[in-house]
Amino acid sequence: MRKRTAVIAAVAIVAVGGGIAYAAWSSTGAGTGSVTSTKELSSNITPVSGEGLYPGKTVSFVVEIDNPNAYPVQVTSISAGSSLLTEGGCVAGTVTSTASAANPGGVIQPSQKGSYTLQATMSANAADNCKSQTFTVPLTATLVSAA
Amino acid sequence: MRRALIVLVALLALSPVSSAADSPGKAFTIADVGTATGLVPGGTVTRKVRVTNPNNQDIKVTRLDTSVGRPSPNCPANAVTVAPLAAPIVIAKNKSADVPLTVRMAASAPDTCKSLTFPLTYSGTAIKP
Numbered sequence: 171m172r173k174r175t176a177v178i179a180a181v182a183i184v185a186v187g188g189g190i191a192y193a194a195w196s197s198t199g200a201g202t203g204s205v206t207s208t209k210e211l212s213s214n215i216t217p218v219s220g221e222g223l224y225p226g227k228t229v230s231f232v233v234e235i236d237n238p239n240a241y242p243v244q245v246t247s248i249s250a251g252s253s254l255l256t257e258g259g260c261v262a263g264t265v266t267s268t269a270s271a272a273n274p275g276g277v278i279q280p281s282q283k284g285s286y287t288l289q290a291t292m293s294a295n296a297a298d299n300c301k302s303q304t305f306t307v308p309l310t311a312t313l314v315s316a317a
Numbered sequence: 318m319r320r321a322l323i324v325l326v327a328l329l330a331l332s333p334v335s336s337a338a339d340s341p342g343k344a345f346t347i348a349d350v351g352t353a354t355g356l357v358p359g360g361t362v363t364r365k366v367r368v369t370n371p372n373n374q375d376i377k378v379t380r381l382d383t384s385v386g387r388p389s390p391n392c393p394a395n396a397v398t399v400a401p402l403a404a405p406i407v408i409a410k411n412k413s414a415d416v417p418l419t420v421r422m423a424a425s426a427p428d429t430c431k432s433l434t435f436p437l438t439y440s441g442t443a444i445k446p
Contacts, residue, residue, distance in 0.1 A: 195445040197376060201347030202438050205364050205397065205420050207356040207388075209432035241357045315424070317360030 211238040213278075215248075215309050218285065223265060223305075226294040231267070232287050235311055237278040244277050244316040245270075248286060251307035260300035264293050267307050277316045343371045345408070347381065347439035350415055356397065356435075359424035364399065366439065368406070369413035376443040379405045383418060386436035391429035397422050399437065407446045 213235050220231020237243050248270035255262045267290040278284040290307065292300070346369045353364040364383075370376050383399035400419040408414045422430070 195342075195374075197342050197344055197372065197443045199345035199347050199368065199378070199381070199441040199443065200439060201349075201366070202436065203347075203349035203364065203366060204434050204436055205353040205356060205362065205399075206434045207397075207422060207426075207430055207432060208354060210357075239357075240355060241360055315358040315360065317357045317424075 208240075210313075210315075213237055213243070213311065213313055215311055220290060223290065223292040225292055225296040225300075228289055228291040230287050231290050232285055233309065234283045234285050235278065235313070236283045237280055237313075240280050242277045242279050242316040243313040244273070245275075245284065245286065245311055245313050246273055247312045248274065248288065249310040251309045253305040253307050256300070256303040256305060258299050258301075258303050260297065260303050260305075264296050264300050265290050265305040265307060266293075267291075267309070278313075345370050345372075345376060345378070345441070345443060347441060349437075353420060356420065356422045358422055358426045358430075361419055361421045364418045364420045364437070365415050366418060367413050367415050368408055368441070370408040370410060370443075373410050375407055375409050375446050377405050377407045377446040378402065378416075378441055378443045381416065381418070381439065381441035384438040384440070386438065388433035388435045389429065392427065392433055393430075394435070395423070396426040396430045397435045402441070408443075 215233050215235050218232040218234050220229060222229050233248075235245060250269040251267040252263045253260075253265035267288050270286060270288060274286055276284045290305075347366050348369070350365040350367045353362050355362050366381075368378055368381070381402035383401070385394050385397045385399060387394040398421050400421070402416065402418075406414060406416060
C-alpha cells in the first residue's frame with residue numbers, strides 16, 4: 171500500500187514537471203548587421219538637334235540626359251545657359267537658353283536616356299563672325315531618384 | 318518506502334523536466350549573409366540574414382524585428398526602415414535558415430544619406446513549433 175502511494179506521487183510530479191517545461195518553451199534571438207546606401211553617378215547632357223539661329227531668332231533645341239545609375243531617375247530642372255566663345259570668335263553670351271520648366275517630366279530608366287526640348291535665342295546684336303557657328307551652351311540638370 | 322523513492326528519482330531523471338533545463342530557451346542568433354548595398358531614395362534592397370538555432374529542438378521564429386541606427390550625424394536613422402519577418406519560420410534543431418528582409422529608404426531621404434552604412438540591430442522571439 172505504501173509503495174502504491176509513492177508511485178502515484180512520482181507520476182503526478184512527472185506530469186506537473188512536463189507541463190512546466192512545455193509552457194516555458196520559448197527563446198529569443200539577437201544579432202547585428204548593416205545595409206549600405208549608394209552614391210549616385212553623374213548624368214551627361216548631350217545635344218541632339220537645334221539649328222537655324224540668326225540675330226534675334228529663338229529656336230528649339232533638344233538635349234538628351236542619360237542615366238548611368240542602377241536606379242531610375244527623374245529630372246527636376248535644367249538650368250538656363252549662355253554660350254561660350256566660339257571657334258570663329260563669336261563672343262560668349264551671344265546665344266542664351268532658358269531654363270526648363272520645373273519637373274519637366276519623364277522617368278529615365280537605368281542606362282537609358284531622356285530627351286528634353288529647350289529654347290535658345292541669338293542676340294539681336296550678334297556680329298557677322300557668329301554666322302555658321304556651333305555654339306556650346308553649358309547646362310546643368312538636377313535629377314532625383316525615381317526608385 | 319526506500320524502493321518507492323528510488324522509483325521516483327528514476328522517473329524524474331527520465332522526465333522532460335531534466336532535458337528541458339538545457340534545451341529550450343537558448344538564444345538563437347541572427348547574422349548578416351553577404352552585403353546589402355544600393356539603397357537609394359524610394360528604393361528597396363533585400364537584406365538576407367541567417368537565423369541559427371542552437372537548440373536540440375526545432376524552433377518556430379514568430380517575430381524578427383530590426384532597429385536601424387543612425388549612420389552619421391547628418392542622416393536620420395528613420396531614412397531607412399526594415400520590414401519585420403513576413404511569416405513565421407520553423408528552423409530545425411541545430412540548423413540555420415536564411416531569411417530575406419526588405420529594406421526601404423524613404424523617398425525623402427536627404428543627400429546627406431548617400432554612401433553610408435546603416436547599422437542594424439536584430440531581435441526576435443521563437444516558440445516550440
